[in-house]
Amino acid sequence: METADLTHHISRRFNEDLEKVRNQVLQMGGFVEQQLHKAITALVEGDSRLGESVATEDYKVNGMELSIDEECSRILALRAPAAGDLRVIVAIIKTITDLERIGDEGEKIGYIASRLATMERPADKYREVKHLGRQVAQMVHDALDAFARMDSQAAVKTAQEDKMVDEEYESIQRQCITFMMEDPRTIRRALEIMWIVRALERIGDHAKNICEYVIYMVHGKDIRHTSLADVAKQIDAAHALLRR
């Protein structure tokens, strides 16, 4: 029903502007998602060319961020939006910053993957990293879906997954340390893997941020630095109220 709010406007142009910028954000999100997938594939399959192409295409994400940012400033200056519309714009401005960072982390992964492709591959073929990568990519996907659907319940659920990503990150880190202690020759590779895993963990955090902006956009509540369990309870209550 919140999406319907976007269409109740005196000025039709304003509506179109808002809708357009929202579409742009999701388009940017789609590109970032693809970059992330490519980066992970490059690592897992040892495809150095794919990894390089991810690293060289990051400039497109930056360009998208700039143009959306400009569009938002224009809307703020021309239309002086209030209430829900203002929240949408604020959430968009914040979301694209996080998307751009995800793009940067993806670039980093792609770059390291292209370097790792020339080294000997471990016996497990980066199974754990692949798993973590998929998990994180799914989180980004779900966060963007929640953004598109203005679905705060899905946003909370996705934000909660960040905890699992953090745990996975820690376990891979421990594994890497074990490898390094067992065989010092693997230190170089293990260090690179640590960078990648760290980048993935950061992407998870950014996805969580996007979820928080979705909740802010829908309910007007800033839930940063509060416990997610409380937020989930409040949002479920709000939904129950609406349904009644």
Added chain:
Amino acid sequence: MWTFALARLAGILLLGLVLGLLIGPIWLWVLAAACLYLGWQLVTLYRLDRWLRLRSQMDPPDLGGVWGDIVAQVVRLHRRKQFHKQRLVQLFRELRRSTAALPDGVIILSTQREIVWFNRQAARLLGLKRPVDVGLRIDNLIRVPEFVHYLHGDDFAMPLVIRPPVQLDLYLALQVVPYGGGQSLLLVRDVTRQMRLEAMRKDFVANASHELRTPLTVISGYLDTLADDSAIDPAWSGPIKDMRAQAQRMNAIIADLLVLSRLESTDGEAVRDAIDVPSMLERLHRDALASADRPRHVVLELDSADGLYGSAHELESAFTNLLVNGLKYTLPEGTVRMRWWTDAEGAYFSVIDSGIGIPAEHIPRLTERFYRVDAGRSRGQGGSGLGLAIVKHALQRHGAWLEVQSTEGKGSTFTCHFPRQRICEQTVRRAASA
């Protein structure tokens, strides 16, 4: 019916008139009679109105006369409408059930590319949710950049194959089918199996060619030694020569198969290195002149100093294949001309021979693998039968296409058409080398 109603009105008025004549003033009695009639009509009207309002809970009133007729009329109309409505609903339900049972996903999109309706299969394949996703723009949910580009373009002739971000092991073919009023249908098909089979086929060809190479090297090695061995009965020298020639041909076929499978397995467009086409062609020309049994005239016409953006390796193998074909099918006294030129639309490379030509019915199939125009001829000339297939694939990766013109007995012209955006202007090189 209506005459009866009129007669009744007349009767009542007449009664009023008679009563008025008998007792009291006439007009008063007539007026009273008219009022009585009007009042009765109003009561009936009220009953009719009440019934129309509460039709579902009440039986039709028994009004009689004209009013009863009207009530019967309304009841009939209502029944007929109900019947049609039920039929439509039934039809609609059946339609929905059948589309839901389709093995492919179907999504109806509005002019704004918003989701109007989708079936269960589409929801499963693309992760759509009912009912929240109805009214959302499809490219907000399927954000794969290629798809967004495809959706906003206007070329829907071919389906687009994507890997949905949620289930990476799937391949989905998406096709937009526009229909009346700017709406469109988005068909979603799971093509994972086909893609896997295709990949397996490519892998198989590449692996098989690789595996054949090693034993063949051993065979040709021994044949070379045997050919030089003077201790062998001279009667064997003929067969050994034949065997060597055939081994060489097999080698050529395997090499071409490997080139072809490499061209196929690299996806998308070719790289965009700047390539100096004129000097590449000059080199090919020199090689052609150096070869032993060539037609008398081999001419190179360079009408442009421009080059191309593309892969040097792939372009060279395409050009070489065309040139070699031209040389092979031209008689010793004939001419083979190579021509390179550009115009406002793009760049062109032609090989024009005065050879034996190709019958028109074979031209569309020339680029098929191992296609023979004339079973006796092409094998006699050697060659792998893959040359033009390689040309086609290499050109495709550069956004280019091959045009074949031929007159039987007079000669053929093979022209590669390159699009404008692949041209790399290169006036500098000419100046430098001059």
